[in-house]
Amino acid sequence: MSIHSSKLIDDVVQQFHRLPGIGKKSAMRFALHLLKMSEDEVSAFSQSFTQMRSKIMFCKECHNISNTEVCDVCSSPQRDRSKICVVEDIRDVIAIENTGQYHGLYHVLGGIISPIDGKGPGDLNIPTLLEKAQKEEHKEIILALKTTIEGDTTNFYLFKKLKDIEVSVSTIARGIAFGDELEYTDEITLGRSILNRTPYQGALL
Numbered sequence: 468m469s470i471h472s473s474k475l476i477d478d479v480v481q482q483f484h485r486l487p488g489i490g491k492k493s494a495m496r497f498a499l500h501l502l503k504m505s506e507d508e509v510s511a512f513s514q515s516f517t518q519m520r521s522k523i524m525f526c527k528e529c530h531n532i533s534n535t536e537v538c539d540v541c542s543s544p545q546r547d548r549s550k551i552c553v554v555e556d557i558r559d560v561i562a563i564e565n566t567g568q569y570h571g572l573y574h575v576l577g578g579i580i581s582p583i584d585g586k587g588p589g590d591l592n593i594p595t596l597l598e599k600a601q602k603e604e605h606k607e608i609i610l611a612l613k614t615t616i617e618g619d620t621t622n623f624y625l626f627k628k629l630k631d632i633e634v635s636v637s638t639i640a641r642g643i644a645f646g647d648e649l650e651y652t653d654e655i656t657l658g659r660s661i662l663n664r665t666p667y668q669g670a671l672l
């Protein structure tokens with residue numbers, strides 16, 4: 468603590484610094500900004516955190532955020548219950564929902580297998596997925612994990628666990644991004660795009 472600072476400000480800086488991607492300088496900027504706000508504003512600001520933390524629940528079916536025991540997606544009669552899309556975290560559910568292209572159910576793993584980060588299969592929401600996959604109404608499990616070694620490892624682990632259950636397992640297509648030139652696409656992506664080619668008729672154009 469410098470002589471120009473105060474322990475009260477330092478405490479706030481430390482708290483902001485705990486957030487992902489927030490360095491000491493940004494944390495200090497936030498703390499000083501809070502000082503410029505009225506006491507009422509700061510109180511509403513801090514209350515929104517505590518309220519969110521204490522009131523938000525996780526759906527017992529898919530582990531997505533929810534205000535009720537079972538989330539809006541899992542309880543909706545409009546959703547296609549034959550498909551379950553497996554994702555790493557809640558941000559992926561939001562991203563896929565924003566496409567407007569998917570109308571099935573979700574299953575949030577709560578991470579992926581990553582030995583470097585000390586995450587193993589036991590840390591993920593896998594038992595509830597396997598249990599759900601056994602139900603006859605679900606016909607297809609779509610693995611929508613990131614395209615990294617950890618993502619691939621998790622895909623492979625889940626595939627091995629699911630292969631004896633009567634459900635089809637697919638992964639999302641990996642290919643060339645819209646607007647990309649073939650010659651600038653990396654070899655792995657281009658190779659996979661050729662292997663995962665789709666019939667022209669029926670492809671989304």
Ligand SMILES: [Zn+2]
Pocket residue numbers: 526527528529530531537538539540541542
């Ligand atoms: Zn749910």
